[in-house]
Amino acid sequence: MSKTGPFLLDTPSDAPFPPAELAAREPDGLLAIGGDLSPVRLLNAYAGGVFPWFSEGQPLLWWSPDPRMVFRTDAVHLSSRFRRGLRQSNWQVRADTAFSEVMLACAGAPRPGQDGTWITAEMHQAYVQLHQLGYAHSVEVYDEDTLVGGIYGVSIGQMFFGESMFSGRSGGSKVALAALARTLAQWGWSLIDAQVENPHLLRLGAVHLPRPLFLAQVRDAVQRPGRIGSWTREFGQLPASSLG
Template structure:
């Protein structure tokens, strides 16, 4: 691994290197070190960069090429799941259980994955961003009000950077993603970042974009007027059964 620029934790205003300088192997590694202060994190996302590291590593900053994204008008659910949702009592809300979604994303076992990259330090950092109105969650609740799925991420301008999602019941994370995309599309937010390509995300309509195309779109969208603060009222309560209409692929 080639040496990467080292960011000092006592200088949160130090700029990141241009994302175009990220390594090809490992794909997207851009910088090491720094901190997870709100200013540092928001600067990273504005530049198409995100943190991703394990407990035994320093903070690692990434901007992979290609980048996995969703066009918010093109997230789709399988016909089987849509049939199941027609009789579902699930509903979807936003920013009513951010800490619970964050904890579930960190603690839910995932096939082929040992442990989690959402360390206690990361959880504190994103909880802080949520309190400042920059990080948001979408929660899927069953008829008894129990959390069955969710997603969280960071919003800057009219760009949403997805971080993680989970399912406590089959389809929970898919419903959270589809509901988030529908709301973002309705607000005029065209793009949802999914970071790293994943076969599962392709089945939901995910696309891979060259990093240069992604960065060009991010630069435009983060400069537009967005929605800081709680999304609870603006999002409202969405019935999962309303997601049964197929969207364009």
């Protein structure tokens, strides 16, 4: 634990978040308990390198692990075999056309070693509200009119904080991530936050950043001019075959 233990968020929603540098060592990254999932609280948390992660029946838990798992937007890795298969794909990738559906699909996706989901009804409602305010976004992969993969997260300034992704068909999440990364790189954004390590993310090119370096980069990126509002038009429609 930090010297003071986890902070109890009994402050107003718009109060500054405790500094992420004070997060616990064990459990890794636990910073605060309680509070709410109001838009202002969530945006303050993400801008400070903190995210909520808790299961049904738990209090709200806020985290900033060290090191942090991130993707460089120009370094998402798709295997040569997967890329070759994509060249024959008729899938299309869009943004912000099915945010709620992507969240629900992520909530229902099986996770090795996990029982249930942290994407509770309360979380779903909170992030849909952030989406309506123009700060939460989804990237969707379609086979004609069928949603076959997606990713969602929160955007502040020129920083994208990834929350979860799913595959309805094999490779759907990889396509969503690669399309998001390519678009953000074209916009001049450098990082996608992936939060905590898992083997799948490592295979896709995710890397560790020590928390001090991650926080410094986040605090710079969130001050840069961002893209608030729907990304549907700016993102356009990207053929998955172009990622091959």
